Amino acid sequence: MAKVIPFLPSVPDAVYYGGFVGIAIWGMLHGSISVAYAYLPFVIVMFISIWVNEIPAFFRVWFRLIAFLALLFAVGPLLVSPQMTAGRRLLFTYLLMAIRLIVFASFLGWFCGLSFVYGYSGFRGVTNQSMLLGPLAGITCIYSLYRFYISSRQVDRYKEMGMVVLSVIILLLAGSRSALGSTVLAAAFFYSRIYRHHITRLWKLLFAFVCVAVLTSAIWWPYTERLRSKMEGGRNSGSITGSRDALWDDRVAEFKAFPVFGVGFATVNLEYAQTKKKVNMESGTVEPGSGWLFILSSMGLAGFLSFFIPYIYTLYRLFQKEEINGYLLGALLFFFFFHLYFEGYPLASGSFLCLFLWLLLSECTKLISKNS
Template identity: 30%
Template sequence: MKIKTVINTGSFLGMLLLLVSFYNSSIFPILFKINGDIFYYFLIFFVSIFVLFSSKKMYNYLIPLICASVLSIFFNDIPSEFKSHLRLSAWVLLLLAVGPLIRNQVSHKIKEKIFFLFPKMCVIASVLSFLYWAVNFEVVGRGFFTGVMRHAMLVSPIANIALMYVFVLFLEETKKSKQFLFILLFFIIGITCLLGASRAALLGSVVGLTCMLYFHSKKKFLIIMSIFLLVSPIYFIYSSFQESKIRKISYTTSAENRNIFEGLSRKGTDNTREGLWQDRLNEFIANPVFGSGFAAVDFEVIKYKVFVREGGVVEFGSGYLALVSTLGGLGIISFLYFLYGLYRTLRKNFKYKSSKVQLMVIMYLSFFGVHLFFEGYLLAVGTLLSLVLWTVLGYLFDFKYFAKQE
């Protein structure tokens, strides 16, 4: 296959995958009554087969984790409602399509396209969500505020990734006029982040912004951190005032009578996932070697069965603990081995990348590294974040074999 054809094919497939996944995660399937899930899974299957037959070269660091997943199903009597065999097959296809499993030019171009296009789409979705709130449209998706996404737990991570990406563009820009534009975008997207009210996503972006600023300039880092320490008490005082005020009004899903701090004020500092985390730990204790089974829970152990929804969909409460509880000790060891491979790759090749790529790597790893403590899409397939997560990890492994990309 000619190089130009490879680039065009890979870029097109990457763009198509991301667009379909983004569409499925938005409010448009609700508005238009057209669900793209079947097409998305067909696309994953097609891309994985196309990538597989383009080259047989593989990365080895993920093989033990896949084997641990297979063994977790083999050594457990898993209820059919969880569809563990089907979910594992779909996850492996996702890894073949975009993950750190296959190494060739087509696969690399798919990953590269998603790596650079996703944050740009996040910026667009975040600005549209801000306008959605500004014109007082009724919330269509699920949650307190969803903007143009179908769930509050989607608009929040997307907005926070967009916030970090705009910060990357600001740090890389030298023209004052464009820097001003990025500052304006940062403010607008910041409002969307607060409206989404996901503390996990906000924490992920705070860690990401801090790491990027420290990496870019230690002097600027000290100045901005000093300003933050001076300004942050004002926010806590204001949010405390709003919390007492909000308790006096009834809950509403429209934009009326809602300010940007209301969602966060409602949640306060309560840990809403403590019960889920305890369930995951109890499952690991009961099944320390093979876990409860890929994408499954142990009904004899867990207390919060309400988080197992129709169709065997489970809200695990944490991506890391989901791996611990479903794959057991073998899964833990296999995942640590994978992280070791990622560390080796970045240690040897990170320094050869452009500053923009380096900042984006810090952006992605900081956000996902924190966010996965609270959201369980690590071993999932159908979510936008799982697609991007494994694409980013696959792209990072490619650093060793492919030339620097801008």
């Protein structure tokens, strides 16, 4: 949580990644362990993309690779054992609850007018920045919708709908267009499965939602000020994605120059990157602008397909699932599918969203494998 909440003591990298290594080793030593081969090609391409490129030393690419593999082995879908599966499920549940608390605390901070919930990037709640708070609010919204449908008591349903409303308010205040759009699409996925056999009820629900949104627009419209200012700034610059266009162009240029194995795992090529200010020459950190394009540019078509194909297959299998846990996991995976177009964290092992994404993929893989 220190990666999310700035008020908590920071954890040294050695402890953070050492924890993942310890979890992976513990899982290997306790009980039988197997390899899920779906993501094995992705791991192989990581090594190849480094070996075939000359990567500047400041990227610390081997440290990045080892750190990412530690995370992947500990919480990802690659290594499977009964003990690791149970531990991941418990961690996944705890993280969902922690995210809800973070969103709720952020709402309380805003409601009480506390100054620390605002930072250089605008409203950030109790997190490091608004671009992190936005997706956390989106995850909370989808998770609360899920809890609404599994709740048996009416009072619990009212509480979950309250959390949905709070999550939407935080989404608007954070001003993350990618998080808001991804949440809407994820909610559409969730309801398309909930009412898959009751299309008429789904249309009635959609009509009721539109009516409520219109009738209450005077209440929630002022909270969209940050979103509207971003849209206005985009129109003035000639592109609503102006903050990402140059980064996307760099990733496409790198892919065209190195189409098979990319420019090297989780790195950029400074000869082709025009946005050099987005690269920290001391720490080697990169702001890629898009997760999908970053995989494509840094690991080439081989790396992209070895990640994209199992991802889409998992999403397709979850869409076919006839159980509400599958609807939740599918909606969350659908959320990340679109959010990764605008944020580049799938290879950033130090990012909380990277941790949550790979843990989610592990949970999704377990569910679709359960009855196959």
